[in-house]
Amino acid sequence: MLHIYCPHCAEYREEEEFRPKGEAHIARPVAPEAASDEEWGTYLFFRKNPRGLHHELWYHAAGCRKFFNATRDTVSYQILETYKVGQKPSVVAGQSSNKGAAK
Amino acid sequence: MSDYAQMELNPRGAVKSESPLAMTRARVAQAASPQEARVLICEKAFLGHLVLRGNADDEAFRAGVERALGLALPLEMGPLSLDEARGISIQWMSPDEWLLIVPAGQEFAAEAALRGQLTGHYAVMNVSGGQTLLELSGPCVRELLMKCTPYDVHPRHFPVGKGVTSVFAKSSAVIRRVGEARWELVIRRSFADYLYSWILDAAEEFGVFVASGEAARSAARDAARELATEAR
Ligand SMILES: [Zn+2]
Numbered sequence: 348m349l350h351i352y353c354p355h356c357a358e359y360r361e362e363e364e365f366r367p368k369g370e371a372h373i374a375r376p377v378a379p380e381a382a383s384d385e386e387w388g389t390y391l392f393f394r395k396n397p398r399g400l401h402h403e404l405w406y407h408a409a410g411c412r413k414f415f416n417a418t419r420d421t422v423s424y425q426i427l428e429t430y431k432v433g434q435k436p437s438v439v440a441g442q443s444s445n446k447g448a449a450k
Numbered sequence: 451m452s453d454y455a456q457m458e459l460n461p462r463g464a465v466k467s468e469s470p471l472a473m474t475r476a477r478v479a480q481a482a483s484p485q486e487a488r489v490l491i492c493e494k495a496f497l498g499h500l501v502l503r504g505n506a507d508d509e510a511f512r513a514g515v516e517r518a519l520g521l522a523l524p525l526e527m528g529p530l531s532l533d534e535a536r537g538i539s540i541q542w543m544s545p546d547e548w549l550l551i552v553p554a555g556q557e558f559a560a561e562a563a564l565r566g567q568l569t570g571h572y573a574v575m576n577v578s579g580g581q582t583l584l585e586l587s588g589p590c591v592r593e594l595l596m597k598c599t600p601y602d603v604h605p606r607h608f609p610v611g612k613g614v615t616s617v618f619a620k621s622s623a624v625i626r627r628v629g630e631a632r633w634e635l636v637i638r639r640s641f642a643d644y645l646y647s648w649i650l651d652a653a654e655e656f657g658v659f660v661a662s663g664e665a666a667r668s669a670a671r672d673a674a675r676e677l678a679t680e681a682r
Pocket of ligand 1: 413
């Protein structure tokens with residue numbers, strides 16, 4: 348089982364308490380009625396699905412019931428950091444930092 | 451005609467068969483007295499449960515809650531704001547949500563006091579009918595909890611005065627430690643019969659007794675003394 352740090356509870360919790368919610372940092376078109384079909388389709392359906400570092404949205408379902416972001420390596424499953432919605436990741440692709448690594 | 455394989459699905463005797471309603475007929479062996487039990491279960495029914503929502507960064511909100519209830523609003527996960535003498539507690543549930551528990555019959559007055567002190571964007575909901583509180587006491591409660599939740603209930607990680615929400619028996623519960631050997635579970639109404647059956651079943655091996663309030667309190671005092679002696 349993974350131990351995941353919830354930035355709201357400020358504590359490591361069991362994976363069983365969480366639900367993954369897919370890719371993070373997806374911006375909704377500001378004016379949906381003005382968006383082209385392609386823009387709207389990209390927003391709704393197209394995801395990066397990278398091999399390696401991935402910024403994801405997670406939900407602390409059995410705990411505080413808040414959403415937060417996690418940077419996870421999709422190859423090793425290692426969670427390198429978690430951070431609140433509205434914040435930027437400190438670990439990004441092409442950078443070798445292991446700051447804030449999960450246990 | 452096509453080939454088929456027919457199986458005897460009721461092994462009659464070789465394996466115990468259970469009807470889908472087996473749970474309603476389950477009988478857990480209970481200890482004859484609270485003294486013989488290592489786990490005591492006592493429901494504290496009809497307490498006032500209120501959910502409070504608001505902005506923790508707003509000083510007026512924090513001060514209003516404190517004026518209304520005479521207790522500080524806890525600003526982080528874990529430590530309960532607890533006044534045992536008055537039977538009032540506030541628990542952090544999420545960054546903008548708290549669970550307030552008051553003695554039976556005081557929920558209306560508590561809500562009115564909050565509404566009298568708070569202004570702006572906040573919410574108070576009386577959820578007393580939707581959940582109940584079980585008090586678990588005795589020297590084996592920690593072992594019982596270890597069978598029920600993935601949350602670490604070791605004293606190093608779960609000191610007296612801490613409260614969390616976690617997975618409990620594949621459902622969820624609020625778990626609070628209010629004394630050395632005294633714990634509280636806040637469980638939802640729709641899961642109450644399932645969780646109660648689960649807890650009784652899980653506690654059977656330790657010796658379990660379903661107690662009235664006073665029996666549970668005196669047993670908790672004995673258990674706390676016992677644990678203190680062991681620690682020495
Ligand atoms: Zn959380």
